[in-house]
Amino acid sequence: MAINWFKYSSPASFYSLAGKMIPFFSVAAAVLFVVGLYIGFFVAPTDFQQGEAYRIIFIHVPAAWLSMFLYVIMAMWSGIGLAFNTRLSSMVATAIAPTGAMFTFLALWTGALWGKPMWGTWWVWDARLTSELILLFLYIGFMSLQAAIDDPRRADKAGAMIALVGVVNVPIIYFSVKWWNTLHQGASVSLTQSPKMASTMLTGMLIMSLACWMYAIAVILIRTRAIILERERHTVWVGQLQEATQ
Amino acid sequence: MFLWIIQRDLLLAMRRRADVLTTLFFFIIVVSLFPLGVGPEMNMLRTMAPGVVWVAALLASMLSLGRMFSSDHADGTLEQMLLSPQSLSLLVLGKALAHWLVTGVPLVLMAPVLGIQYDLSTDALLVLTASLLLGTPVLSLIGAIGAALTLGLRGGGVLVSLLVLPLYIPVLIFGAGAVEASAAGLGAGAHMSLLGAFLLASLVLAPWTAAVSLRISME
Amino acid sequence: MSTLQGNKLTCVRGDRKLFSDVNFSLETGGLMQVQGRNGSGKTSLLRMLCGLATPAHGDIRWDGVEIRSLGGSYHGAMTYLGHLSGVKDDLTAIENLRISSALAGVEIDERKAHEALQHMGLGGRELLPAKVLSQGQRRRVTLARLLVCQTVLWILDEPLTALDTTAVKLIQDLMERHLEHGGMIVMTTHQEIEITAVATQRLQLA
Numbered sequence: 201m202a203i204n205w206f207k208y209s210s211p212a213s214f215y216s217l218a219g220k221m222i223p224f225f226s227v228a229a230a231v232l233f234v235v236g237l238y239i240g241f242f243v244a245p246t247d248f249q250q251g252e253a254y255r256i257i258f259i260h261v262p263a264a265w266l267s268m269f270l271y272v273i274m275a276m277w278s279g280i281g282l283a284f285n286t287r288l289s290s291m292v293a294t295a296i297a298p299t300g301a302m303f304t305f306l307a308l309w310t311g312a313l314w315g316k317p318m319w320g321t322w323w324v325w326d327a328r329l330t331s332e333l334i335l336l337f338l339y340i341g342f343m344s345l346q347a348a349i350d351d352p353r354r355a356d357k358a359g360a361m362i363a364l365v366g367v368v369n370v371p372i373i374y375f376s377v378k379w380w381n382t383l384h385q386g387a388s389v390s391l392t393q394s395p396k397m398a399s400t401m402l403t404g405m406l407i408m409s410l411a412c413w414m415y416a417i418a419v420i421l422i423r424t425r426a427i428i429l430e431r432e433r434h435t436v437w438v439g440q441l442q443e444a445t446q
Numbered sequence: 447m448f449l450w451i452i453q454r455d456l457l458l459a460m461r462r463r464a465d466v467l468t469t470l471f472f473f474i475i476v477v478s479l480f481p482l483g484v485g486p487e488m489n490m491l492r493t494m495a496p497g498v499v500w501v502a503a504l505l506a507s508m509l510s511l512g513r514m515f516s517s518d519h520a521d522g523t524l525e526q527m528l529l530s531p532q533s534l535s536l537l538v539l540g541k542a543l544a545h546w547l548v549t550g551v552p553l554v555l556m557a558p559v560l561g562i563q564y565d566l567s568t569d570a571l572l573v574l575t576a577s578l579l580l581g582t583p584v585l586s587l588i589g590a591i592g593a594a595l596t597l598g599l600r601g602g603g604v605l606v607s608l609l610v611l612p613l614y615i616p617v618l619i620f621g622a623g624a625v626e627a628s629a630a631g632l633g634a635g636a637h638m639s640l641l642g643a644f645l646l647a648s649l650v651l652a653p654w655t656a657a658v659s660l661r662i663s664m665e
Numbered sequence: 666m667s668t669l670q671g672n673k674l675t676c677v678r679g680d681r682k683l684f685s686d687v688n689f690s691l692e693t694g695g696l697m698q699v700q701g702r703n704g705s706g707k708t709s710l711l712r713m714l715c716g717l718a719t720p721a722h723g724d725i726r727w728d729g730v731e732i733r734s735l736g737g738s739y740h741g742a743m744t745y746l747g748h749l750s751g752v753k754d755d756l757t758a759i760e761n762l763r764i765s766s767a768l769a770g771v772e773i774d775e776r777k778a779h780e781a782l783q784h785m786g787l788g789g790r791e792l793l794p795a796k797v798l799s800q801g802q803r804r805r806v807t808l809a810r811l812l813v814c815q816t817v818l819w820i821l822d823e824p825l826t827a828l829d830t831t832a833v834k835l836i837q838d839l840m841e842r843h844l845e846h847g848g849m850i851v852m853t854t855h856q857e858i859e860i861t862a863v864a865t866q867r868l869q870l871a
Contacts, residue, residue: 337612344608348599351679357662358595362609365591365655369613372644376616380623434680450767454756461755461794522749523765529715531741531770665718 211288211428212437218421225418232411239404253317257401260310262409263303264328266416267335270300274342275367278360288424290356291431293363294346295423299416301339307332327381331374338366352431447532448540455544465513470552473506477560488565495564496574496625497618503553503578504614507585510549511610512603514541514593515660524597528664538660539653542590543583550582570625573634577624580641581617587652588613594659617644666693667742667817669714669849673723676709683709684870685722691851693817694844694863699853701870707853708748710870711822714851715745727818741770743818750807754796758782758806761795762813771814781812786832800827811839819843821852833858 240258247254274296281290311329312322323329342362349355432438459466480498481491518524527537557578561571592610596602624637668690675685683706691697699707712718714725716732716739725732732739752761762778773781782791785805795803804827811819819840825833837860840850844862 334612334615337608341609341612344605345595348596348601348605354662354665358659361591361595361655361659361662365613368651369616372616373612376619380619447767447770447772450764450772454760454764457760458753458755520749521753522747522751523753523768525717525745525747525749526751526765526768528717529740529743529745530768531737532768533737 210286211291211432212435214288215425215428215441218425222418222421222425225414225421229411229414229418232407232414236404236408236411239400239407244401244404250318253314256310256314258404258408260307260314261405262412263310264307264332265409266412267300267304267307267332270296270303270416271335271338271363271370272367274300275363278356278363281356282360282364287356287431288428290360291427292420292424294356294359295420295427297339297343297346298423299419301336301343303412303416304332304336304339308336325381327374327378330377330381334373334377335370338370342366448536451537451540452544452547455541456547459544459548465510466548466552469506469510469549470556472509473502473553474556474560476502476505478563481563491564492566493626495561495566495570496577496622498564499557499560499574500578500581500618500622503557503582504585504611504618506553507549507582508589508607508610508614509603510545511589511593511606514545514590515597516593516602519597519664524660524664528661534657534660535653538590538594538656539649542586542653542656545590546583546586550578550586554578554582566625567629570629573628574625576638577621577634577641580638580645581621584617584641584644584648585614587648587656590656591652591659594656594663597660597663617641620644667728667849668692668726669818669851670726670729671714671723672726674710674713674720674725675722676706676713676718677721678706678709687723687868687870689866689868691849691866692864693847693849695849696840696844696860696862696865697851697868698865699851699868699870705870707870708822711745711747711820711851711853715743715820716740717745742816743820744769744811744814744816745820745822746807746810746824747822750803752795752803752806755794757792757794758787758798758802759791761806762809765807765810766813769810769814769816773813777813778809781809782806784812785809786835801829801832804828805832808836808839811843817848819848819850819852821850823853823855825854825856825858 236258240255244255244258246252274293277289277293277296280286281288281293308329311332315324316322342359345362346355346359349358429438477499480494484490484494515524518527528534530537554575557575558571561574566574589606589610592606592613595609596606599605620637620640624634624641627637628634670690672688673685674687676683683704687710689697699710701707709718713720716725719733727735727739727742751765753764756764759775759778759782762782763773763775766773766778779791782788782805785808787802787805787809790798790802795806798806804824808824824836828836833856837858840860841862844850844860850862
């Protein structure tokens, strides 16, 4: 039984540790969001080229950053789970996916909102936007594969495989899309020529990114806790937990 | 051993010729539908042709992925493959190659005929066929991973498209791009080398990945 | 001398624990019959023994080495016949036998496959596609592999289902001969079967 206890100890201890960390990250996220949005809306100067519409970058850019970072982190945890057979890492990977997909969607949506006043269309087949769209497909593939598998052990491993295959392919896809984009110059508007940024703009954006990070961590921890409870509902420690809270 | 697997899959395909023909006719119908949807304007069709043929090839190849492992899974042969003293990666490579011979090669052979429908020049037809010849094996190899992961799942057919189609994008871009580049007088050499590189990389990596995925799915 | 050992094997299916702390040791010439009611995990145990499934706890050792680390060399010493026949409808009996043997690493020529099928009472039906064969005849095609593959350990999941009395007798003889020649068998069966062996053990799953 010693082995049994050891195996279950890590999700159990993570569960309580995460419980203590969630309030901290939530508060940090809330405070940073307020500060970041204040800078974004009131402190940062109006852009002389883009007017007020540019202010959407305060959410667009952090969302795009996070969408990519989270995919890599998800693949990393998946890989660790697969290599060392640690169930907790796979659970974290599963918990990251919806948040990552949400940020990808947010980046696309705000990109479209930004595009309309800037280029007069909601959508351009720009290399970055297209890659972001494909990233959304990859997240959706990961989530639907895991959702289709009933056995959690197989779901973890199969999800890990597709995440790793995806992370290997992301640079290839990005490179291909970029090549494709330069080949079809006529149809594209480049996003890369960003206007020279006032330092307050940069500060605002960094604070917003930090806020998004805090938010992502808090949400992922909450989701991981839910997954732990679901997976471990028959273990002794979860039973005790319920008795204690009742 | 490796040859046994290819021989067996080809034999099975010969005994079930209808399945092979279904995939081929699917390809032909999809390609023929586009002019009906966008109008018979020849200049537009000529520029659209490589993309249309390539997308149709992706779909046709993907639709037949389900068959790669599922019948072996259903009758227990897949268990025996996993228990074979031979390397599973090699077996998967054999199955992917057989899949390509059965679904990919007919598409490659049919492509020039369909290209004529779109009034492609002889050069463009040649490049299109060559790009399909290099690209379709990659589709079978990457597809093997998707087929292995979705083995025995409900709604596996739709799911496999979600997993595999995003991974097909580079092949699509460079496959269709090769024809456009040669039409623009840039030469298709760079595209072809990249397609070749994809083929080599997937020959090395995909069978192993698919083998690991099969073991995960069979547990 | 070969040994197959299971130490403290536990099988978990979903939320249910099918069995736990199963121990056994099987040696050359030994027969182990796994018994238990439906759903007690007999098939799961056999799948673990051949390496298709991993036990939740415990390990399985072949000659003292974990089977996972042995990989192909263990599979070369073992034949597993499961619930599913592995017989392809569209292939003839002889093609089925030759291909399944090749998969198991033994390439046999037409003549040898012919003999094996004849021995299994399928003479004259070798060239029929498997879809016209009866359940029992398909089973015989599967079992013919035991004749051509010279493996030490046989893991057989309900080998006698759908077989008539003559075929049961045939298989019984085949197993006895295998055990006499130093083979080992792990099997499940619901039918009563008398096989003389050096050591017969029964493993009861709760």
